[in-house]
Amino acid sequence: xxxxxxxxxxxxxxxxxxxxxxxxxxxxxxxxxxxxxxxxxxxxxxxxxxxxxxxxxxxxxxxxxxxxxxxxxxxxxxxxxxxxxxxxxxxxxxxxxxxxxxxxxxxxxxxxxxxxxxxxxxxxxxxxxxxxx
Amino acid sequence: xxxxxxxxxxxxxxxxxxxxxxxxxxxxxxxxxxxxxxxxxxxxxxxxxxxxxxxxxxxxxxxxxxxxxxxxxxxxxxxxxxxxxxxxxxxxxxxxxxxxxxxxxxxxxxxxxxxxxxxxxxxxxxxxxxxxxxxxxxxxxxxxxxx
Numbered sequence: 001x002x003x004x005x006x007x008x009x010x011x012x013x014x015x016x017x018x019x020x021x022x023x024x025x026x027x028x029x030x031x032x033x034x035x036x037x038x039x040x041x042x043x044x045x046x047x048x049x050x051x052x053x054x055x056x057x058x059x060x061x062x063x064x065x066x067x068x069x070x071x072x073x074x075x076x077x078x079x080x081x082x083x084x085x086x087x088x089x090x091x092x093x094x095x096x097x098x099x100x101x102x103x104x105x106x107x108x109x110x111x112x113x114x115x116x117x118x119x120x121x122x123x124x125x126x127x128x129x130x131x132x133x
Numbered sequence: 134x135x136x137x138x139x140x141x142x143x144x145x146x147x148x149x150x151x152x153x154x155x156x157x158x159x160x161x162x163x164x165x166x167x168x169x170x171x172x173x174x175x176x177x178x179x180x181x182x183x184x185x186x187x188x189x190x191x192x193x194x195x196x197x198x199x200x201x202x203x204x205x206x207x208x209x210x211x212x213x214x215x216x217x218x219x220x221x222x223x224x225x226x227x228x229x230x231x232x233x234x235x236x237x238x239x240x241x242x243x244x245x246x247x248x249x250x251x252x253x254x255x256x257x258x259x260x261x262x263x264x265x266x267x268x269x270x271x272x273x274x275x276x277x278x279x280x
Contacts, residue, residue: 017147021153042171042175046175
């Protein structure tokens with residue numbers, strides 16, 4: 001009789017332990033999932049930084065922007081050029097301002113993850129016009 | 134020979150639960166803290182790189198501003214010396230002329246962008262070219278020494 005009641009108590013205890021563990025594990029799995037999301041986001045940001053820097057440097061040295069963008073794999077999208085990467089999208093927009101002695105060419109390289117802007121890099125170059133002495 | 138039974142005492146399951154739960158909690162917190170730190174570091178790097186590129190962009194804009202001065206000075210001068218005089222007189226703020234080189238610095242926290250432009254001769258159709266265009270980081274001095 002005593003053994004039976006001990007066995008019952010043990011079973012009940014085990015049941016309570018299992019139920020409690022279930023609730024705790026649900027919370028912990030959510031936290032783990034949030035950590036993984038943050039970690040993936042950091043990876044995208046790091047890759048986007050390197051990619052955007054690379055594009056900005058190539059475009060700075062390029063004489064013909066459109067040729068350089070096509071070589072890099074960009075495709076025209078309205079007034080911008082875009083390139084889809086794994087996890088983010090790079091886009092480049094160009095603005096050319098005529099100055100007295102040349103053209104101030106501003107290329108803005110933007111990396112976006114869905115609707116969130118990860119970074120924006122300006123690549124500005126002043127192209128002197130030849131002015132007869 | 135007696136058959137020995139291994140039985141769990143009362144409370145053993147609860148004890149195991151507590152230990153396992155605590156361990157998982159600690160592991161989870163460490164994972165979250167590590168992921169957060171990685172994200173913060175990435176965001177800090179992003180901000181710094183954006184600032185550096187903005188500095189470089191500003192220097193090109195300064196170059197455009199300087200070019201207007203040089204074009205006007207060329208029109209108003211008939212000799213190299215008078216050209217340099219006219220340039221020095223109309224230099225934008227923050228720039229200095231030394232012989233045929235114009236220099237300025239653009240600061241950013243503990244680093245600065247060193248810009249030096251060399252003026253090209255009259256015969257050249259362009260007015261100037263970059264001589265130095267680099268980011269210099271001022272390392273903080275160590276305030277400790279090995280004894």
